[in-house]
Amino acid sequence: MATAKTYDPELLRAERRRRENLRRLKGLGLHLLLIGLLCIMLYPVIWMVFSALRPEAEIFGDMGFIPTNWTLDNFVRGWQLYGNMTFTQFYVNSFIICALAIVGNLIACSMAAYAFARLEFRGKWILFAVMLGTMMLPIHVQLIPQYIFFLNIGWVNTILPLVVPKFLAHDAFFIFLMVQFMRSLPNELEQAAVVDGANYWQRYWRIILPLSMPALATTAVFTFINTYNDFFSQLIYLTDTSRMTVPVALRLFLDPSGGASSFGGLFAMVLVSIGPVLGFFLASQRLLTKGIATQGFK
Amino acid sequence: MHILEKGGGTRRFFLASSALALTLGLAASSIPASAQELTGDIRFSWWGGQVRNDKTDRIIQLFEQQNPGVSITRETADFAPYWERLTIQSTGNNQPCAITMQSRWLATYARPDILMPLDDLVANGTLDVSGIPEAVVSAARGADGNLYMIPHGVFYFALMYNEQMLENAAAAGVQPLVWPYNWDQYADHLRAIQPTLPEGAVATHNMGREPDAFVSWVQSHGEKVFDGSKAAFSRDLAIAWFNYWEALRNEGVTESPEGMVTENSALVEESNLANGRGYATNRPPNQLGSVQTVTNTVNPGATINTRPYPVGPDGTVGMDLGSNGIAIGANCTAEQLPATTAWINFWTHNEEAAAIYQSDNGVVAIPELATAQAENPDTQPTQVRHIELYQQVVDTAQPVFWPAGGYQAMTDVLNRSYDAVAFGQLSVEEGVDQLISELQQQLDQAAR
Numbered sequence: 177m178a179t180a181k182t183y184d185p186e187l188l189r190a191e192r193r194r195r196e197n198l199r200r201l202k203g204l205g206l207h208l209l210l211i212g213l214l215c216i217m218l219y220p221v222i223w224m225v226f227s228a229l230r231p232e233a234e235i236f237g238d239m240g241f242i243p244t245n246w247t248l249d250n251f252v253r254g255w256q257l258y259g260n261m262t263f264t265q266f267y268v269n270s271f272i273i274c275a276l277a278i279v280g281n282l283i284a285c286s287m288a289a290y291a292f293a294r295l296e297f298r299g300k301w302i303l304f305a306v307m308l309g310t311m312m313l314p315i316h317v318q319l320i321p322q323y324i325f326f327l328n329i330g331w332v333n334t335i336l337p338l339v340v341p342k343f344l345a346h347d348a349f350f351i352f353l354m355v356q357f358m359r360s361l362p363n364e365l366e367q368a369a370v371v372d373g374a375n376y377w378q379r380y381w382r383i384i385l386p387l388s389m390p391a392l393a394t395t396a397v398f399t400f401i402n403t404y405n406d407f408f409s410q411l412i413y414l415t416d417t418s419r420m421t422v423p424v425a426l427r428l429f430l431d432p433s434g435g436a437s438s439f440g441g442l443f444a445m446v447l448v449s450i451g452p453v454l455g456f457f458l459a460s461q462r463l464l465t466k467g468i469a470t471q472g473f474k
Numbered sequence: 475m476h477i478l479e480k481g482g483g484t485r486r487f488f489l490a491s492s493a494l495a496l497t498l499g500l501a502a503s504s505i506p507a508s509a510q511e512l513t514g515d516i517r518f519s520w521w522g523g524q525v526r527n528d529k530t531d532r533i534i535q536l537f538e539q540q541n542p543g544v545s546i547t548r549e550t551a552d553f554a555p556y557w558e559r560l561t562i563q564s565t566g567n568n569q570p571c572a573i574t575m576q577s578r579w580l581a582t583y584a585r586p587d588i589l590m591p592l593d594d595l596v597a598n599g600t601l602d603v604s605g606i607p608e609a610v611v612s613a614a615r616g617a618d619g620n621l622y623m624i625p626h627g628v629f630y631f632a633l634m635y636n637e638q639m640l641e642n643a644a645a646a647g648v649q650p651l652v653w654p655y656n657w658d659q660y661a662d663h664l665r666a667i668q669p670t671l672p673e674g675a676v677a678t679h680n681m682g683r684e685p686d687a688f689v690s691w692v693q694s695h696g697e698k699v700f701d702g703s704k705a706a707f708s709r710d711l712a713i714a715w716f717n718y719w720e721a722l723r724n725e726g727v728t729e730s731p732e733g734m735v736t737e738n739s740a741l742v743e744e745s746n747l748a749n750g751r752g753y754a755t756n757r758p759p760n761q762l763g764s765v766q767t768v769t770n771t772v773n774p775g776a777t778i779n780t781r782p783y784p785v786g787p788d789g790t791v792g793m794d795l796g797s798n799g800i801a802i803g804a805n806c807t808a809e810q811l812p813a814t815t816a817w818i819n820f821w822t823h824n825e826e827a828a829a830i831y832q833s834d835n836g837v838v839a840i841p842e843l844a845t846a847q848a849e850n851p852d853t854q855p856t857q858v859r860h861i862e863l864y865q866q867v868v869d870t871a872q873p874v875f876w877p878a879g880g881y882q883a884m885t886d887v888l889n890r891s892y893d894a895v896a897f898g899q900l901s902v903e904e905g906v907d908q909l910i911s912e913l914q915q916q917l918d919q920a921a922r
Contacts, residue, residue: 233771236743258524259531320565327566411555412562415517415570417548424551431523433553433835436764438524439743 224443232440251448254441257425261417263445269414270404270421271452273338277403278396280342281350285395286388288345289354290380294366304355311348315408323412337413338403350395357391358384393463400456422449513543514813516806517570520549521556526834533827537820544813546572564588569803571814575623577613577797577873578881582920584616590802591620595815602819605840610797613873617702625797626822627836630871631686632793632863634747634765635754637777643670653782654791657691660784661722667753668727679746679755680728682719683892685884686794687756690783691715693872694792699884703877703921705913712906716895723896731896742768750776756783759863760836762856780859782867791870798835832857837864879920887912 227235228250230243255263291297292304326337345351361384369379385392407423414420426449429442457464520530527550534546549570551559557579563569564583575583583589595601601624603611614623644650648666651659664677671677681687691711692699698706722728729746742764746752750773757765759780769776783793800818802811821827828843832853837860838844847853848861887909895905 233767236749236768236772258528259535261527261531320562323562324566327568332566332568408555408558411551411559415519415547415549415559415563417550427552427555428522428527428550429524430552431521431526433521436523436525436767437743441524 225447228440228443228447230440232438235439235443250440250444253438254429254444254448257428257441261420261425263422263425263448265418266420266422266425267452269335269419270423273335273410273421274400274403276335276339277342278399280339280344281347281395281399282392284343284345285347285350286354286385286392287380288351289358290384292351293355293358294379294384295376307348307351311352319412326413332413333415333419335414335419338406338409342399347399350399353394354388354391357388361387390463390466393460393466397456397460397464401453404453511543512541512813512816514810515545515547516572516810516813516817517547517549518572518574518800518817519551519556519560519570520574521551521553522835523552529831529834532830533821536824536826536830537817540820541813541816544817546817567805569805571803571806571810572817573801573803575614575799575801577623577625577799578876580614580622580801581617581876581878581880583801584618584620584622586620587804589616589622590804590806591622592624592802593621596621596624600815602823604823605842606822607839607841607868609868609871609873610795610839613795613797613875614799617875617877623797623799623801624818624822625799625839627798627831627833628839628864628868629758629760629796629798629836630793630864630867631690631756632759632780632782633754634757634759634762634778634780636747636750636752636769637779638775639667639671639675639753643667646670651781654785654789656787656789657694657718657784661718664722664727664754665725668725671753672750675751675753676729676733676746677727677753678722679752680719680723680731680734680896681756682716682723682896683734683889684756685881685888687783688715688884688888689794689874690792691718692792693794693874694784694786694790696786696788696790699874700877700880700917703880703917705910705917709906709910712909713902716892716902716905719892720895720902731893734896735893747778749773759860760833762860763854766856778856780863782863791867791872793867793871795868795871795873796836797839797873799839833861837861841865877917877921879916883913883916883920887916 222241226241226243229246229248231245231247232250234243234245257263257266288307292300292307322337323332326332331337331340365383365387366379369383374382405423407427410421411424414424426442426445429439429445430437518534520526522530530550531548534548538544538546547570550556560569560573560583567587569588573589575589592601596603603624606625610625610628611621614621614625616622640648640650643666646669648663648670651663655663668677689699692707692715695711697708697711700706719728723731723734728734729752733746742748742757742761745755745757745765747755747757748765748768750769762778762780765778769778782791785791800821802814802818806814823840823843825843825846828838828840828847829850831838833844833847838847844861844865848858848865891900891905891909891912894900894908895902900908
C-alpha cells in the first residue's frame with residue numbers, strides 16, 4: 177500500500193532558496209567571466225581611445241589608460257593629413273562611393289535574386305551555379321584583367337569601377353542572400369497578384385520587394401561595411417590623392433620604410449572612422465538581425 | 475612580383491611610342507629649360523607617411539609656383555601598397571610620368587616598356603646628374619645597363635646603439651669600440667657589454683636573419699651577393715654567418731628566437747632599442763630621429779647613436795648603398811616629357827626643395843646639399859649624424875645590384891632559414907642549404 181509523501185514546507189522553502197542562490201551564484205560567475213573576457217577584448221580599443229587623447233610623445237611612454245595630459249591635438253593634426261588634403265575630402269569620397277554601392281546592390285541584386293528565386297527560365301540552375309562559382313574566384317585572378325578593362329574604357333581614377341559593377345549585380349553573395357530570403361516568402365502572395373493581372377515588374381516591385389526589407393537591410397549594411405573598409409580596390413582605381421578614401425588615407429599615418437610615423441593622428445582618425453560603421457550598424461541592428469535570422473545565416 | 479607579359483603588338487606599340495616620345499622630347503629639350511614655358515599635366519607617385527607627404531606636397535607647390543603652366547597630380551601610398559599599385563599600373567601601361575623608384579626594386583621594373591631609359595636624356599643635358607656620386611648613379615642602372623632613374627636620396631643600413639648603456643659599460647671597464655672594427659671585435663664587444671646591461675636587456679638584436687647585415691658580411695669578406703640573377707655568395711661564408719649569430723645567441727648576447735621574430739617589426743615604436751631592452755640593432759640611420767623621439771618617451775635620458783657595420787678581416791667595408799630616385803614611365807608622352815624632366819631636375823638639385831625635404835628618404839645625393847644640411851644649425855642632431863655617417867662610408871661602400879625580386883627573396887628566405895636554425899628545426903648546414911636553394915629558386919622564378 178502506498179503511503180502519501182509528506183513534505184516539510186520549511187525544508188521545501190530552504191531547498192528553493194538554496195537552488196535560487198546557486199542559480200544566482202552561477203549567473204554572477206558567468207557575468208563576471210563575460211565581463212572579464214570583454215575587458216580583455218576591449219583593452220586595445222580603450223587603450224587606443226585614450227591614446228588618441230594624449231600627446232603623441234606620451235603614447236608609448238605610458239601604457240596605462242588615463243592620460244596625464246589630455247589633448248585634442250591628434251584629432252586636429254590627423255584631420256589635416258597634409259597640405260590641403262583633409263579627412264573632410266576623404267569622408268565625402270568614401271560616402272559617395274558607399275551610397276552608390278548600396279543603391280546599386282539593392283536594386284541589381286534584388287532583381288537578380290527575384291529572377292533566381294521566383295521565375296522559371298531555361299538554364300536557371302546553371303546560371304545560378306555559375307553565379308555561386310564567381311564567389312569562389314580569388315580577387316587576384318580578376319585584378320589585372322579588370323584593371324586593364326577599366327583602363328581601356330577610361331574609368332581608372334574615377335569612382336566608376338567601384339560603383340558601376342554594383343548596378344550590374346556584381347556581388348554574388350548578396351544575390352544568394354536575397355534568393356534565400358525570397359524563396360521563403362509564400363507563393364500565394366505572388367499568385368494572388370498574378371490573378372489580379374500584375375506583371376513581373378509589378379510583382380517584384382509591389383509584392384516581393386516590400387516583403388524583403390530584412391534582406392535588403394542586411395545587404396545595405398554589409399555593402400556599406402564592405403565598401404567603407406575596402407582598401408585595395410580604392411587604392412588601385414583612385415590614384416589621385418584628391419580622390420582618396422578613408423581606408424587608403426588611414427594607411428598614410430605610418431611609414432614602415434623609415435620615415436616618421438604619426439600614431440597619435442592614426443589613433444584619432446581610426447576612432448573617428450569607426451563612427452559611421454558603428455552608427456550604421458546600430459541604426460539598422462533590428463532589421464539586420466531579423467534579416468540574418470530569417471535567411472539561415474546564423 | 476611579376477609584371478605580366480603584354481601582347482607583342484601592344485609592346486611594339488609602346489616601344490614605338492616611347493621612342494617617338496623620346497625623340498620629340500629630345501627635340502623639345504634642345505631649347506634651354508629656362509627659356510621654355512613649361513606646360514603640361516604630369517602624375518608623380520611616391521611612398522611615405524604623413525610627414526613625408528607634407529614635405530613632398532610643399533616641394534610640388536614650390537615647383538608649380540615657379541612653373542605656373544605645369545600641374546602635378548599627386549599619387550601617394552604606403553610603401554608596400556605603393557609597389558602593388560605600380561605593378562598593376564605597369565601591366566596596363568598606366569604608370570605615372572614621374573615615379574619614385576628604389577634601387578632595390580628597380581630591376582623588377584627596369585625594362586624599356588615600363589620605364590624610359592634615361593641615358594640619352596642625361597647625355598644631352600636634359601636630365602642633370604652633375605654632383606651625384608658615380609657609384610650612386612651606377613646603382614640606378616638596370617640589368618641591361620640602361621640608366622632608369624635619377625637618384626635623389628641615398629640610404630643605407632647601419633648599427634644603432636644606446637650611448638648610455640655604452641657609457642655604463644665603459645665605467646665597468648669595457649673598452650670602447652673604435653671604427654674600423656672587424657666582425658670578431660664587434661662580437662667580443664657585445665660579449666663584454668652583456669653583463670653590464672640591465673636585467674632583461676640584450677646586447678644585440680639577432681641579425682642572423684637580417685638581409686642588410688648579411689650583405690655587409692658577404693661583401694666585407696670579399697664576395698658578391700649576386701651575380702646577375704644568381705646567388706653568388708659561398709656556402710662556407712653563409713655557414714660562418716649562421717654560426718656567428720648562433721654562438722652569440724647561445725651565449726645569451728642576443729634575444730631568444732621568439733624575441734628575434736618580434737623585434738623584426740619595421741616600426742621603431744616596437745623595437746628593443748627604443749624601449750631600452752637592447753643595446754644595439756641594425757636600422758637605417760634615417761630612422762635615428764624617430765628612434766630618438768620614441769626613446770625620449772619610453773626610456774627618457776637615453777641617447778641613440780649610429781655606427782657602421784664591421785669591416786672584413788682585411789678591412790674591407792661591405793656596406794650596401796641603396797638609392798631612391800625618380801624614374802620616368804615609358805608611357806610618358808612627348809608633351810609631358812619636358813615638365814617631367816624639369817621636375818626631376820628640380821627635385822634633385824634645387825636647394826630650397828632639398829631644405830624642405832631634409833634627406834627624409836635617404837641622404838640627399840648631391841654632396842654639397844648634404845654638407846649644407848649638416849652644417850645648418852637648424853638641422854636636428856640625429857639628421858646631422860645620419861649625413862656624417864653617410865659621408866664616412868660613401869667612398870668605400872659597395873652598392874649591391876639587386877636582381878628582379880632579389881630583395882624580397884633574400885628577406886623571405888634568409889628570415890625563414892635562420893629562424894629554422896634558431897628554433898632548432900634545422901642544423902646550420904641544412905639552414906644554409908635551404909637558403910641557397912630557395913633563394914636561387916625565387917630568383918629564377920622572378921627572372922622568367
